[in-house]
Amino acid sequence: MEALFSMTTGVLAACGLFLALRGRTFPVVVGLTLLSYAVNLFLFSMGGLTTDGAVVIEGHGSDYADPLPQALVLTAIVIGFAMTAFSVILAMRARGDLGSDHVNGNRLDEPREESS
Amino acid sequence: MDHLIALPVLLPLIAGLGLLLNREGPATPRRIVGLAATSLLLVVCALLLVQSADGTIRYYALGDWQPPFGIILVVDRLSALMVTLTALLALGSLLYASAGSDEEGSNFHGLFQLQLMGINGAFLTGDLFNLFVFFEVLLIASYSLLMHGGGKARIHSGFHYVVLNLAGSALFLIGLGVLYGTIGTLNMADMAAKVPGLDSSRLVLAKAGAMLLLVVFGLKSAILPLYFWLPRAYASAPAPVAALFAILTKVGIYAILRVFTLIFGAQAGALAYLAQPWVWWLSLATLALGGVGVLSSRDLRTQVAYLIIISVGTLLAGIGMNSIDANAALLYYMVHTTLVTGGLFLLVDIIAHQRGKAGARIVRGRAVNQVALLGTLFFIGALSVAGVPPFSGAVGKALILKAATTAQQVWLWPILLISSLAAIVALSRTGSTLFWRTSGSERRRERHESGERDKEHERDKDSERGQRRAGAMRTAGILLLLGASPLLVIFAGPLTAFTSAAADQLADQEAYIRSIVERETPSDTTGGEP
Numbered sequence: 001m002e003a004l005f006s007m008t009t010g011v012l013a014a015c016g017l018f019l020a021l022r023g024r025t026f027p028v029v030v031g032l033t034l035l036s037y038a039v040n041l042f043l044f045s046m047g048g049l050t051t052d053g054a055v056v057i058e059g060h061g062s063d064y065a066d067p068l069p070q071a072l073v074l075t076a077i078v079i080g081f082a083m084t085a086f087s088v089i090l091a092m093r094a095r096g097d098l099g100s101d102h103v104n105g106n107r108l109d110e111p112r113e114e115s116s
Numbered sequence: 117m118d119h120l121i122a123l124p125v126l127l128p129l130i131a132g133l134g135l136l137l138n139r140e141g142p143a144t145p146r147r148i149v150g151l152a153a154t155s156l157l158l159v160v161c162a163l164l165l166v167q168s169a170d171g172t173i174r175y176y177a178l179g180d181w182q183p184p185f186g187i188i189l190v191v192d193r194l195s196a197l198m199v200t201l202t203a204l205l206a207l208g209s210l211l212y213a214s215a216g217s218d219e220e221g222s223n224f225h226g227l228f229q230l231q232l233m234g235i236n237g238a239f240l241t242g243d244l245f246n247l248f249v250f251f252e253v254l255l256i257a258s259y260s261l262l263m264h265g266g267g268k269a270r271i272h273s274g275f276h277y278v279v280l281n282l283a284g285s286a287l288f289l290i291g292l293g294v295l296y297g298t299i300g301t302l303n304m305a306d307m308a309a310k311v312p313g314l315d316s317s318r319l320v321l322a323k324a325g326a327m328l329l330l331v332v333f334g335l336k337s338a339i340l341p342l343y344f345w346l347p348r349a350y351a352s353a354p355a356p357v358a359a360l361f362a363i364l365t366k367v368g369i370y371a372i373l374r375v376f377t378l379i380f381g382a383q384a385g386a387l388a389y390l391a392q393p394w395v396w397w398l399s400l401a402t403l404a405l406g407g408v409g410v411l412s413s414r415d416l417r418t419q420v421a422y423l424i425i426i427s428v429g430t431l432l433a434g435i436g437m438n439s440i441d442a443n444a445a446l447l448y449y450m451v452h453t454t455l456v457t458g459g460l461f462l463l464v465d466i467i468a469h470q471r472g473k474a475g476a477r478i479v480r481g482r483a484v485n486q487v488a489l490l491g492t493l494f495f496i497g498a499l500s501v502a503g504v505p506p507f508s509g510a511v512g513k514a515l516i517l518k519a520a521t522t523a524q525q526v527w528l529w530p531i532l533l534i535s536s537l538a539a540i541v542a543l544s545r546t547g548s549t550l551f552w553r554t555s556g557s558e559r560r561r562e563r564h565e566s567g568e569r570d571k572e573h574e575r576d577k578d579s580e581r582g583q584r585r586a587g588a589m590r591t592a593g594i595l596l597l598l599g600a601s602p603l604l605v606i607f608a609g610p611l612t613a614f615t616s617a618a619a620d621q622l623a624d625q626e627a628y629i630r631s632i633v634e635r636e637t638p639s640d641t642t643g644g645e646p
Contacts, residue, residue: 020283025275032282039289046293069296072245076289079252083285086259087278090271097271103279 002049005041012038025091025101032087036080043073120167121176121189123160124199124236127153132229139222147214150225154210157232158203161196168196169614171621173631175242183242183632184306190242190632193618194447198239198370201451202363205458205597206232212462212593213356220265220354227264231257231360238367242632244295244302244379247371248288251336255281258364261357262349269352277349284335291328298322304378305632308625311384319386326380330372330391337368338428339395340402346425347409351417351476355465358417359458359597365424366454369431373443373622376435381625389438396436396524400531403429407535410542416464416476419546420457423501426535427453433528434516442519443619448612449512452604453501456509459597460497466490466590467550478546483554489591491551493598498543500601503536508604515612 012034019031047066054064095101131153135146167174168191176189210228218224234254241247259281263274292302298318299307314322335342346365350358376391384390406429409422431453434446464476467484474481484490496507503509513536520528604611621627 020279028279032279032286035283035286039286039293043289043293046297048297068302069293072292072296075245075249079249079285082256083252083278083282086256087275087282090259090263090275090278094271094275097266097268103275 001051005045005049009038009041009045012041023102023104025094025103028103029084029087029091033080033084036076036084040073040076040080043076044069118174118176120160120163121174121191121240122178124157124164124203124240125189125233127157127160128229128233128236132226132233134226135229136223136226139226143219146225147218150210150228151207151214153229154203154207154232157236158200158207161200161203164191165196165200167191168193169617171617173621173628175632184301184303187246188242188303188632189237189240190305191240192628193614193621194370194373195239197447197451197614197618198366199236201366201454202232202235202239204600205363205454206360208455208593208597209356209359209458209462210593211596212359212465212590213354215587215589215593217265217354217356217465221263223260224264227257227260228360231261235363235367239370242304244304244307244375245292248285248292251288251367252285254364254367255285258357258361261360262353264354264357267352270354273345273348273352276345280335280345284332287328288332291325291332294321294325294328298325303633304374305629307379308381308383309629309633311379311387314387323387323390326375326387326390327394329375330394333368333371333375334398335368337365337372337432338402338425339432340398340405343402343405343425343428347413347418347421350421350424350461351415355462356593358420358461362424362454362458362461365428366431366450369428369435369450372432373435377443377622378625378628382623383625383629392436392438395432396438399429399432399436400527401429403433403531403535407538410535411538413542414478416468416478416546416550417461419478419542420460420464423460423539424453424457426539427457427501429535430513430516430532433532434519437520437524437528439519439521440616440619440623442516443622444612444616445512445515445519447615447618448515448604448608451611452508452512452601455597455600455604456497456500459493459594459600460501462590462594462597463490463493463497466594467494471550478549480549480553480555484550487551491547493594494547494550496601497598498540498547500598502539502543504540506602506605508601508608511605511608 016031016033016035016038019027020035022028022031047069050063050065052063091101131149135149138146171193173190173192175183175191177183178187178189181187206228213224213228231254234250234257237250238247238254241250259274259278262277263270295307296302298314298321299310301307301310311322331342338346350361353361372391372395376389380387380390382388403426406422406425409425410419413419413422431446431450434442434449467490468476470484470486470490472482500507500509503513513532517529517532
């Protein structure tokens with residue numbers, strides 16, 4: 001299970017990073033979304049991966065599910081979701097205002113490096 | 117329990133929510149509520165400052181869940197100093213904004229209060245995950261404030277700022293995850309107590325997590341390889357927002373100072389002070405590049421933004437020196453630089469609006485309307501930020517220079533002094549271009565010869581184009597921030613006594629841990645220990 005979990009997280013993070021480095025706003029937003037999914041999975045696993053743990057602690061020394069990562073990942077999901085919505089709106093606004101969906105915009109008033 | 121500690125977070129939250137409800141209609145009630153809430157915040161913070169001066173570390177357990185398990189707010193001297201600084205800066209920029217720039221877009225006052233809530237929370241929290249949450253609160257408010265009023269430049273730089281900070285938040289969470297996985301707690305005092313007991317296999321992971329946090333805090337505080345977002349974002353932000361943003365980089369610096377002197381402080385064994393060597397070299401490079409940036413910027417706002425980079429470099433060099441003296445010096449310098457750069461952003465906005473088409477560009481242009489007032493303020497601000505003797509910059513820089521050990525002096529003295537020289541050269545060039553190399557006065561003389569009617573016509577045009585006069589509100593806002601500079605010199609004695617006491621407290625990790633975690637051990641109210 002650990003191998004599958006870590007591979008999934010790694011592949012998600014790699015895809016997210018690749019897309020976030022693209023030049024247009026849509027792949028960047030999708031990339032950041034994937035990155036936040038990867039981070040959420042990672043956070044979820046940070047207390048260690050166990051199965052069949054008790055939800056509520058029953059006495060001392062019993063095997064129980066660590067509640068803290070779940071609380072943290074919930075917070076992270078909420079924040080990540082809100083930020084994705086915000087960046088989508090911002091990207092659309094940038095497309096409308098700047099007339100381009102390139103992350104550098106097409107600003108004519110300053111010299112820019114050539115992009116292939 | 118002492119509820120005063122929670123007020124710097126609760127007060128802006130309540131005021132902000134109320135202000136968001138009242139979005140339409142005349143701006144005056146919103147301005148009054150915003151100013152009243154911020155003044156009250158200043159009073160509360162000043163009370164906390166006075167309270168913290170006795171040296172006890174107080175904490176507020178939210179929902180009365182006791183420390184290692186619940187979320188706490190902690191006030192020690194450093195936190196109290198930072199929240200007071202925030203409230204003072206906020207009052208200055210809010211006074212300025214209330215003179216008109218708050219009506220360029222909607223929801224300015226509500227977002228401003230929420231931003232204050234995030235900043236205060238980040239300074240007060242005693243829990244690493246809560247630090248992340250407050251970082252997000254202040255960032256989300258800052259995203260909207262940065263784009264207040266709209267415009268291409270703001271949207272453009274805003275998108276970069278948002279994407280960079282989202283990536284930064286992802287790194288922050290990964291770092292937190294690694295630290296929780298290895299140390300098993302997120303309460304800062306508890307972490308500091310548990311770090312020395314880590315076995316060697318976990319030590320490497322904890323180190324990786326700590327360095328990830330350093331990257332994130334470095335991004336917020338704009339240290340060398342991570343500062344390229346700052347000049348453009350700050351230059352395009354509306355003036356009162358840019359002035360408030362002067363504290364945002366300091367949130368990053370505070371986080372570095374807190375995490376890497378408390379959790380990874382002297383008691384941490386193999387991980388003790390692991391960030392400081394990195395911070396030291398990077399801060400020197402930041403200083404050098406900041407000097408180059410100040411010299412090369414062709415826009416007044418960009419120039420002030422690079423002055424912030426120089427101040428960040430100076431502050432981080434203080435952290436990198438890693439001694440009690442250096443920490444005391446950097447806290448004094450932090451108060452000075454935050455207020456003065458904030459004031460400069462406000463001043464530059466008025467100057468840019470009064471120069472008509474030339475705007476904030478450093479080129480020959482029309483004279484400003486209020487030459488005497490703006491010229492004097494600019495002179496004070498420039499001397500102060502560059503560190504020329506009668507003002508507070510000189511005291512702060514001298515303290516930092518003095519705190520360096522002999523081995524550090526070789527590097528710090530030349531770089532810091534040369535970057536100050538660069539600031540003086542650049543600012544004197546800017547000042548003479550703005551106030552002396554003007555085309556307006558010549559034109560006015562010609563007009564004077566060609567008759568009265570033309571002159572009157574021009575005066576009409578002047579008042580129409582230079583709409584942004586430095587009225588009572590704006591002058592009060594700027595004076596509050598820039599006027600702090602001479603006051604900081606006059607009261608340098610008590611202030612340095614306080615900052616060195618704060619640095620002493622910061623260096624005593626044992627006392628911090630004792631006053632938060634171990635107080636609860638005898639009562640054992642929480643039952644089953646994992």
